[in-house]
Amino acid sequence: MSWTEVVIEVAREHAEALSDALMEAGALSVSVEDADEGTEAEKPLFGEPGMEPKEAAWDHSRVVALLEVDADQFAIVQEAANAVKLPVVPSFTTRAVADADWVRLTQSQFEPIHIGTNIWVVPSWHEAPDPNGLILELDPGLAFGTGSHPTTRLCMEWLEAHPAPGKSVLDYGCGSGILAMVAKKLGANDVAGVDIDPQAIESARANAERNNCAIDFYVPDDLAVAPNERHARGQFDIVVANILSSPLKLMAPMLAGRVAPGGSLILSGVLARQAEEVADAYAPFIKLGVWAEQDGWVALHGTLGQDSAPAPRMAVTG
Numbered sequence: 243m244s245w246t247e248v249v250i251e252v253a254r255e256h257a258e259a260l261s262d263a264l265m266e267a268g269a270l271s272v273s274v275e276d277a278d279e280g281t282e283a284e285k286p287l288f289g290e291p292g293m294e295p296k297e298a299a300w301d302h303s304r305v306v307a308l309l310e311v312d313a314d315q316f317a318i319v320q321e322a323a324n325a326v327k328l329p330v331v332p333s334f335t336t337r338a339v340a341d342a343d344w345v346r347l348t349q350s351q352f353e354p355i356h357i358g359t360n361i362w363v364v365p366s367w368h369e370a371p372d373p374n375g376l377i378l379e380l381d382p383g384l385a386f387g388t389g390s391h392p393t394t395r396l397c398m399e400w401l402e403a404h405p406a407p408g409k410s411v412l413d414y415g416c417g418s419g420i421l422a423m424v425a426k427k428l429g430a431n432d433v434a435g436v437d438i439d440p441q442a443i444e445s446a447r448a449n450a451e452r453n454n455c456a457i458d459f460y461v462p463d464d465l466a467v468a469p470n471e472r473h474a475r476g477q478f479d480i481v482v483a484n485i486l487s488s489p490l491k492l493m494a495p496m497l498a499g500r501v502a503p504g505g506s507l508i509l510s511g512v513l514a515r516q517a518e519e520v521a522d523a524y525a526p527f528i529k530l531g532v533w534a535e536q537d538g539w540v541a542l543h544g545t546l547g548q549d550s551a552p553a554p555r556m557a558v559t560g
Contacts, residue, residue, distance in 0.1 A: 245270065245339040248307045248315050252331050257303035263322035264524050271309040271391045277304040308339065340423070352382055355389045358399040361424065362388035366452075376402075376427050380420060381454055389420060393510040394542035396534055398424050400508050406430055410472060411478035412500055415495075415511075416459060417454050419446030421482050430480070434473045435459040453477040477502035483509050487516040491523040498527030508533070510541040517542060521551070 248269075252260055261272040277300065309315060315336065325329045354371050355363040362375045370377045382388055389395060398421065407429030410473070413422040416435030426433045437458055439444055443459045450457045460468060468474040481500050483490060490509055501507050507528055512520050514532075517540050522532040530544040531551025544551055 245337055246311050246315065248309055248319060248334050249337065250305045250319065250334045251306070251482075252305060252332060253331065254301050254303055256304055256326060256328065257300075259326040260305055260555070261307075262303070262316065263325040264307045264447060266325065267321040268313060269309055269317045269318065272307045274300075274398065275304040275474070276300040280524065298408050309526075311338075340438050342377075345556050352388075358387050358402040359500060361389075361398055361402060363420070372474055378423055378427070380418060380449055387544045388418065390422045392536035392539040393484050393512075393541070394420060395484055396536055397421050397508055398532055399555075400541055400543060401425055401428060401480075401482070402479075404506065406480055407454050410502075411442075411480045412436070412458045412478040414481065414483040414497060415445050415485040415489075417484075419449045419457065419459065419483065422446070422457045422459075423450060423453050425480065425482075426450075426455070426457055432470075432472065433457045433477075434465075434468075434478075436462060436465050438462060454493040455508050475509055476500075478504065479505045481505070481507050483507075484511050486510075486511045487513065487520050490520055494523045494527060498524055498546070501528065503547055505546050506543060508543045508544065510539065512540050512542060514538055514540050 249522040250260070257274050263351070264272050270443045283302070295329050303513055309318060309524040319334055320331045339514070339554050354365070354368050360370060360375045361378070362370055363378045363380050364370045365381050366379055380388055388508050389398065401421065401424050405428045408431045411422065411425040411430045413425070413433070413435040416422055417438045422433050422435040435446055437446065438461060440461055443461055446459045448540065450459070458468070458470065458473060460473070466474060470480065477500055481497055481504050483497055490511065498507060509530065510522065514535055521542060524530050529548060529551045530542040532541040532554055533541045533543040
């Protein structure tokens with residue numbers, strides 16, 4: 243089976259509405275691209291976390307609609323243009339899309355990821371490159387956390403550098419559950435994960451079961467009434483939260499309050515330029531400092547009860 247892509251160039255103000263109208267008119271899928279991509283006029287669309295533009299479009303946008311090969315292309319574009327009240331039916335070009343093994347093609351884009359010294363995140367369709375490593379079988383999915391993002395890597399590397407056999411760990415904003423699973427595989431005893439997204443909780447539970455990790459996952463309301471007293475109201479030896487700077491600042495009293503005396507707090511999802519303001523938000527409760535930085539993102543860490551932040555990670559020299 244094959245398909246046809248219809249390519250329409252429009253101004254920003256029409257891109258989203260036209261995309262929706264094309265779907266209503268019979269398109270199988272629609273995407274919006276920067277029509278100036280690859281030129282000096284190319285512009286980044288997405289800003290820093292929490293500062294994304296309201297419209298998923300560029301000043302000069304390219305709307306690409308996937309149609310059945312025998313679909314009436316002009317009729318679909320005309321119907322969509324009329325629906326959004328464009329003064330004329332826009333011109334368009336077409337390009338053929340050949341059939342392919344889409345599953346195999348998608349899988350080929352995800353290779354095992356080596357993190358830290360001994361951690362491997364391995365999709366289910368790959369063999370582990372090092373069977374003796376700490377192996378996490380994890381497929382890309384809806385929940386954040388595959389080890390590819392610097393913030394996830396930083397937290398995983400911190401956990402590997404500070405193993406806590408027999409200790410308790412809380413992963414707040416757990417996403418796929420990857421950090422909770424790393425902690426469990428490194429020997430932590432009581433591990434809990436929390437996320438506001440029920441889909442993330444479902445994903446985390448499935449991932450933990452696949453990796454033979456006994457971990458309890460909760461949405462916040464369920465955490466508050468958990469039968470496990472520590473999970474519901476108690477403190478943990480290690481609390482890790484890989485979210486974003488704004489919610490991290492708002493949650494400072496709660497997250498710091500979950501750290502046991504002498505325990506550690508690790509935060510990421512923080513840009514390097516945001517590190518000081520996040521640390522200031524936690525200063526009344528725990529002294530935080532930058533542990534390490536990757537690609538403009540940092541991980542902050544602190545020990546409850548210490549008068550100053552712990553030292554950063556030692557630089558690796560060749």
